[in-house]
Amino acid sequence: xxxxxxxxxLAIRDSVRALLLRECTPGRVRExxxxxxxxxxxxxxxxxxxxxxxxxxxEERGGLGLTELELVLVMEESGRFAxxxxxxxxxxxxxxxxxxxxxxxxxxxxxxxxKVVALGLAESPFVVGAETADIVLMEQAGxxxxxxxxxxxxxxxxxxxxxxxxxxxxxxxxxxTCLVYAERGKRVVREARDRGAxxxxxxxxxxxxxxxATTVDYVKARHQFGKxxxxxxxxxxxLADALIAIEMAAPVVYRAAYSLARGDAQASLHASMAKxxxxxxxxxxxxxxxxxxxxxxxxxxxxxxxxxKRVWALSAAWxxxxxxxxxxxxxxxxxxxxxxx
Numbered sequence: 001x002x003x004x005x006x007x008x009x010l011a012i013r014d015s016v017r018a019l020l021l022r023e024c025t026p027g028r029v030r031e032x033x034x035x036x037x038x039x040x041x042x043x044x045x046x047x048x049x050x051x052x053x054x055x056x057x058x059e060e061r062g063g064l065g066l067t068e069l070e071l072v073l074v075m076e077e078s079g080r081f082a083x084x085x086x087x088x089x090x091x092x093x094x095x096x097x098x099x100x101x102x103x104x105x106x107x108x109x110x111x112x113x114x115k116v117v118a119l120g121l122a123e124s125p126f127v128v129g130a131e132t133a134d135i136v137l138m139e140q141a142g143x144x145x146x147x148x149x150x151x152x153x154x155x156x157x158x159x160x161x162x163x164x165x166x167x168x169x170x171x172x173x174x175x176x177t178c179l180v181y182a183e184r185g186k187r188v189v190r191e192a193r194d195r196g197a198x199x200x201x202x203x204x205x206x207x208x209x210x211x212x213a214t215t216v217d218y219v220k221a222r223h224q225f226g227k228x229x230x231x232x233x234x235x236x237x238x239l240a241d242a243l244i245a246i247e248m249a250a251p252v253v254y255r256a257a258y259s260l261a262r263g264d265a266q267a268s269l270h271a272s273m274a275k276x277x278x279x280x281x282x283x284x285x286x287x288x289x290x291x292x293x294x295x296x297x298x299x300x301x302x303x304x305x306x307x308x309k310r311v312w313a314l315s316a317a318w319x320x321x322x323x324x325x326x327x328x329x330x331x332x333x334x335x336x337x338x339x340x341x
Contacts (some may be wrong), residue, residue, distance in 0.1 A: 013073040020081040026303040033162030048113025067261035079206025084163035092199035126166040145177040161313040194271040201278035208285040238288040245281035272324035279321040
């Protein structure tokens with residue numbers, strides 16, 4: 001069976017890549033570390049003009065009516081450029097959640113880019129980007145609440161990635177804020193976690209590709225003993241290992257996106273496989289990139305640290321590799337038990 005993305009999906013990816021190549025340079029990402037909100041000024045509005053926030057929203061709600069299979073490539077590009085915008089929280093998770101619970105007015109405002117969403121799922125003690133969000137979707141005991149930013153209190157928490165602002169949110173649930181509850185709420189939350197895990201896995205693949213490309217360029221230009229360091233066998237082995245890790249993980253991420261798009265009964269299992277493999281691959285590439293850069297790779301002034309620290313942050317976000325491997329193990333065990341009965 002041959003798997004390939006259709007030309008339409010690649011065209012969307014290329015449009016986003018062209019925008020980020022122009023507007024999300026390493027210099028602007030570096031600036032986001034020290035500015036007021038950890039974001040690139042004006043970038044979210046340009047992404048909204050391309051329809052990115054609403055890729056998974058129905059056309060009648062101002063969206064593009066696409067699926068996770070198209071979105072996964074955009075997520076990969078956002079990782080490639082270490083983009084600090086809330087694309088996972090908004091486009092990958094909040095929009096399909098609001099679509100599925102039929103929160104029409106809120107969905108339309110998020111799809112258009114008029115409102116930005118942050119997420120507070122119960123498994124994570126911190127909310128990313130809560131200070132710049134208009135709405136925070138909070139989970140409590142299988143319920144999902146839409147809470148306005150002005151009604152909550154925030155307590156900042158340090159982050160290894162300066163553009164990922166972390167906050168502990170203090171809030172009060174009410175009947176008016178509740179979007180979904182009971183068994184339906186549990187299903188919506190589970191699907192939100194799967195979508196978040198796959199979206200971040202795609203970002204990790206993009207980050208890994210960027211680090212590998214940067215390192216290849218560096219070892220071609222850096223000379224020792226009269227030769228490019230990239231000609232040394234040990235360096236070649238490091239880079240070969242990095243490339244193999246990426247090429248083994250990327251198809252698993254794409255398969256997980258396909259499962260989400262098609263409502264596959266094993267979508268959760270595939271999402272965990274994707275997140276575990278992408279986290280492992282990106283962390284390996286980060287280590288090899290640092291090794292090949294040598295001492296300059298440790299310098300804050302070198303752009304490599306922007307990608308490495310994003311990898312370290314995202315590897316733990318939405319469940320680390322260990323927790324997802326445990327989830328895969330449980331899923332396969334339950335499947336084998338059911339098959340044996």
